[in-house]
Amino acid sequence: MILGDIVAAKVIQLQMEKQHISLDGMKYMLKNMPSYRRYSFKEALKRKGGLSIIAEVKKASPSKGVIAAEFNALETAKAYQAGGADAISVLTERRFFEGSDQYLSMIKSQVAVPVLRKDFIIDVWQIYQSRLLGADAILLISAILDKTLLKKFCIIADMLGMDCLVEVHNEMELDAALEAGASIIGINNRNLNDFSVDLSTTQRLMKGIPSDKIVVAESGIRDADDVRYMASLGVDALLIGETLMRSDCPGNTIKQFKKAAGGLMEKFG
Numbered sequence: 532m533i534l535g536d537i538v539a540a541k542v543i544q545l546q547m548e549k550q551h552i553s554l555d556g557m558k559y560m561l562k563n564m565p566s567y568r569r570y571s572f573k574e575a576l577k578r579k580g581g582l583s584i585i586a587e588v589k590k591a592s593p594s595k596g597v598i599a600a601e602f603n604a605l606e607t608a609k610a611y612q613a614g615g616a617d618a619i620s621v622l623t624e625r626r627f628f629e630g631s632d633q634y635l636s637m638i639k640s641q642v643a644v645p646v647l648r649k650d651f652i653i654d655v656w657q658i659y660q661s662r663l664l665g666a667d668a669i670l671l672i673s674a675i676l677d678k679t680l681l682k683k684f685c686i687i688a689d690m691l692g693m694d695c696l697v698e699v700h701n702e703m704e705l706d707a708a709l710e711a712g713a714s715i716i717g718i719n720n721r722n723l724n725d726f727s728v729d730l731s732t733t734q735r736l737m738k739g740i741p742s743d744k745i746v747v748a749e750s751g752i753r754d755a756d757d758v759r760y761m762a763s764l765g766v767d768a769l770l771i772g773e774t775l776m777r778s779d780c781p782g783n784t785i786k787q788f789k790k791a792a793g794g795l796m797e798k799f800g
């Protein structure tokens with residue numbers, strides 16, 4: 532029950548972090564600090580004749596352990612940008628992914644594409660914190676938020692000028708995301724409870740998503756064939772972590788993937 536473990540650890544972490552800075556303290560800082568340059572995550576994902584790629588900075592994961600032993604978050608993000616990534620996802624969760632809030636701030640200050648904060652958001656405090664760290668967008672996981680919270684979190688993020696990628700893995704979670712008014716839906720091909728990956732999850736759930744939504748296929752994309760498969764389903768964007776982290780030249784891999792998707796779109800329109 533890994534998702535439950537991650538959330539339980541997050542509750543404890545938040546109890547400690549909130550002792551250092553209150554929600555009001557964060558609101559004060561947001562009002563008084565100079566704003567960073569913002570980039571629209573949503574605009575970056577809209578199809579411009581090809582699939583958009585969200586490239587993920589991911590040192591480790593619960594399913595794979597350490598993915599990148601020689602890890603440099605900033606250099607990885609710069610390589611992603613150089614390869615044409617449309618947005619960069621930064622895992623900030625510490626215990627299970629070896630992420631860091633500092634990676635997000637550092638990357639935000641050095642790249643000129645939208646930055647997504649990838650964490651397990653369960654509290655309003657984290658939404659304000661994401662904004663302070665420099666996020667252009669945040670991940671909201673439907674499986675760990677009830678409908679009311681999901682809607683409330685989307686509204687707060689919007690108020691703070693951030694987009695939400697609302698992640699779903701089944702029909703029930705998709706209904707909740709749509710009810711919450713999500714405009715960017717992430718279909719996670721990985722079951723977060725048993726780690727199994729099935730790319731046909733995207734194919735199945737795509738059918739229930741209205742055409743005005745932006746769809747991101749997440750997890751398990753390994754090669755150009757997977758990219759072509761996703762492009763054939765009509766998704767707008769791909770979220771890719773492990774494959775890029777393991778690549779000797781992630782920039783080239785992004786270029787190859789974009790070419791693979793572009794070729795298919797030219798062929799089928």
Ligand SMILES: O=C(O)c1ccccc1NCC(=O)[C@H](O)[C@H](O)COP(=O)(O)O
Pocket residue numbers: 533534587589592593594595719721723726749750751752770771772773774
């Ligand atoms: O990646 C995991 O093992 C994992 C386990 C439990 C909860 C979340 C998990 N991953 C988060 C993600 O959604 C992925 O990092 C992201 O979609 C990229 O996936 P991949 O390309 O397969 O690295």
